[in-house]
Amino acid sequence: MKASEKTEEYKNSGLYKLRHSLAHIMAQAVLQIRPNAKLGFGPPVDNGFYYDFDFGQEPVSSDDFKEIEKNMKKIIKEKQAFQTFTKSLSEAESMLDETDQSYKIEYAKELVETGKADNGQLNFYKNGPFVDMCEGPHLEDTGKVPKGSFKLDKIAGSYWRGDEKRTMLTRIYALAFENNQELKDYIAKRELAKQREHRKLGSELDLFYIDEEVGVGLPMWLPNGTVIREELEKWVHEVEFKHGFKRVSTPIITRASLYYRSGHLPYYKESMYPPMKIDDKDEYYLRPMICPHHHKIYDAMPRSYKDLPIRLAEYGDVFRYEKHGSLSGLLRVRAMCMNDAHIYCEPQQVEEEFTKVMEMYKFYYDKLRLGNFRVRLSLHEKDNSKFVNNEDEWLRSENIVRDVLHKNNIDFEEETGEAAFYGPKVDIQVKNVMGREETVSTCQLDFVMPERFDLQYTASDGTQKRPFIIHRAPLSTHERMISFLIELYGGAFPTWLAPVQVLLVPVNETVMEYVSRIKDQLFEKMIRVEMDDSGDKFNKKIRKGIVKKIPNIWIIGNNEMEQKSVTWRRYCVNEQTNSSLEEAIATVVRWRDTREMD
Numbered sequence: 001m002k003a004s005e006k007t008e009e010y011k012n013s014g015l016y017k018l019r020h021s022l023a024h025i026m027a028q029a030v031l032q033i034r035p036n037a038k039l040g041f042g043p044p045v046d047n048g049f050y051y052d053f054d055f056g057q058e059p060v061s062s063d064d065f066k067e068i069e070k071n072m073k074k075i076i077k078e079k080q081a082f083q084t085f086t087k088s089l090s091e092a093e094s095m096l097d098e099t100d101q102s103y104k105i106e107y108a109k110e111l112v113e114t115g116k117a118d119n120g121q122l123n124f125y126k127n128g129p130f131v132d133m134c135e136g137p138h139l140e141d142t143g144k145v146p147k148g149s150f151k152l153d154k155i156a157g158s159y160w161r162g163d164e165k166r167t168m169l170t171r172i173y174a175l176a177f178e179n180n181q182e183l184k185d186y187i188a189k190r191e192l193a194k195q196r197e198h199r200k201l202g203s204e205l206d207l208f209y210i211d212e213e214v215g216v217g218l219p220m221w222l223p224n225g226t227v228i229r230e231e232l233e234k235w236v237h238e239v240e241f242k243h244g245f246k247r248v249s250t251p252i253i254t255r256a257s258l259y260y261r262s263g264h265l266p267y268y269k270e271s272m273y274p275p276m277k278i279d280d281k282d283e284y285y286l287r288p289m290i291c292p293h294h295h296k297i298y299d300a301m302p303r304s305y306k307d308l309p310i311r312l313a314e315y316g317d318v319f320r321y322e323k324h325g326s327l328s329g330l331l332r333v334r335a336m337c338m339n340d341a342h343i344y345c346e347p348q349q350v351e352e353e354f355t356k357v358m359e360m361y362k363f364y365y366d367k368l369r370l371g372n373f374r375v376r377l378s379l380h381e382k383d384n385s386k387f388v389n390n391e392d393e394w395l396r397s398e399n400i401v402r403d404v405l406h407k408n409n410i411d412f413e414e415e416t417g418e419a420a421f422y423g424p425k426v427d428i429q430v431k432n433v434m435g436r437e438e439t440v441s442t443c444q445l446d447f448v449m450p451e452r453f454d455l456q457y458t459a460s461d462g463t464q465k466r467p468f469i470i471h472r473a474p475l476s477t478h479e480r481m482i483s484f485l486i487e488l489y490g491g492a493f494p495t496w497l498a499p500v501q502v503l504l505v506p507v508n509e510t511v512m513e514y515v516s517r518i519k520d521q522l523f524e525k526m527i528r529v530e531m532d533d534s535g536d537k538f539n540k541k542i543r544k545g546i547v548k549k550i551p552n553i554w555i556i557g558n559n560e561m562e563q564k565s566v567t568w569r570r571y572c573v574n575e576q577t578n579s580s581l582e583e584a585i586a587t588v589v590r591w592r593d594t595r596e597m598d
């Protein structure tokens, strides 16, 4: 099913009607305590509905929720019928003017002017004393709202029409479900999700830090988080080495002309930072993508069919202007480090190379236990200026990618308008614990850049030909990937990724020196080890280690010292085991070396 069909299905559902009706009920209830409030929009959303208000000088806070909910219950008891009627623009204007609903008037005009109102007629719904311009559908009457099916949730600021230059309205969010049980289940699930949320864990586990003075969307990686980045990167270097990738390194700022050539200017301009003037003549940009640099490296010397495929890889920093409201912890940031690579190949190699990339994805996903995803084939949209204008090439390359997916028995959903400006993409979409879906991995076929960069190779028949380019970023950016991994593991990383791999807990003073020698031994083997030599009781030391989600806690007392053993407590496993010290060290080293998902 396509996303648009899902939306259609939702719109015809009882739940949608319920949420829509509740939005009207809430607006009426709010007007009872703030009669002068002006109304913005009030649509259903995934977990309920919201309504935007302009409260002027009389703000509303969550302290008012109780009263609003009480009013809503009264309105529900009154069984107010939802009745619909239409009005012409001038009739609508004078009616809305009576209650000073200037936002509604603005929108009414827009609907009529843009031809979105049927025959110029605007649709209204009335229940009790409350009238709202709205398309419906609604319940028959307010009495049909199931008991305990809704709850006011939170307040947020929101610009009218999402435009930062317009008034900031107050958005009241509410949760609403078919019945009380479903509402309760949702709230419980959300509470659990919040515990795993990467921003919360990121701060509890000292993984990263965002400082307003450094800038929003510009996270700084603390030592613990940097460990995870570097472990992933080490792993990727090995995997890419085995897959025939060659690493390169390129600068993060670049002359404007490069981006005119690539087409990032103008196609990608909205996501780029303003240019810097250097030497009073040239404009330079912070790079939003690495591709153009790699194309230049390809073009730096003559290439022959014998050299192809050429696979250039770089874990590189890129900078993108992302809207303030879309930023979220590490999930969407403005400075990021991307697991990027570009494959230059002959046309007849595209299928095999694309397939190999998909296999590499599978390898990564299996290893990391990232099981919950959907594959999206992202296509261009005809006559949309966001995409390079070449319908034939679009269809041709989209077919190639679709074919590869079919041949590899990969289930996927197609979505138009999600392609890169230069070609179709296979995107792997993952939802985070809060239900927000983002692209993690992407693999793209590019028919535009070879032309724009005049890339060539000498074919076997001696003629000059254009290569194809595959762009791929299986592990996304460190930022986004790690945000998902934090939530996937609930902050409890497997030993090979864990910031602290072993915590040593000496039970008493007598063993202290012995344990510190074990620490040296582990250190020598490059195991990230910590020893708790504080004066705390050993039970407390263990609890501290558990809070930090350290995968291996080794408890050592007199017995262990005598027997050269450790009492080993794994994270989240209650029973402890005894192991010889030698064996314990060897095991942890092996887990590290083989990247065991212990």
Ligand code: ATP
Pocket: 289, 320, 322, 330, 331, 332, 333, 334, 336, 338, 438, 439, 440, 441, 442, 473, 476, 477, 479, 480
């Ligand atoms: P999105 O649609 O998520 O904005 P995109 O399609 O513009 O991403 P690409 O240019 O394909 O992104 O970048 C490769 C990968 O980098 C994406 O698949 C995504 O995983 C990651 N990524 C992109 N933008 C961000 C960002 N602002 N913060 C963190 N990671 C990002």
Ligand code: ZN
Pocket: 020, 021, 024, 125, 132, 134, 135, 136, 137, 138
């Ligand atoms: Zn409505």
Ligand code: ZN
Pocket: 289, 290, 291, 341, 342, 471, 472
């Ligand atoms: Zn690229």
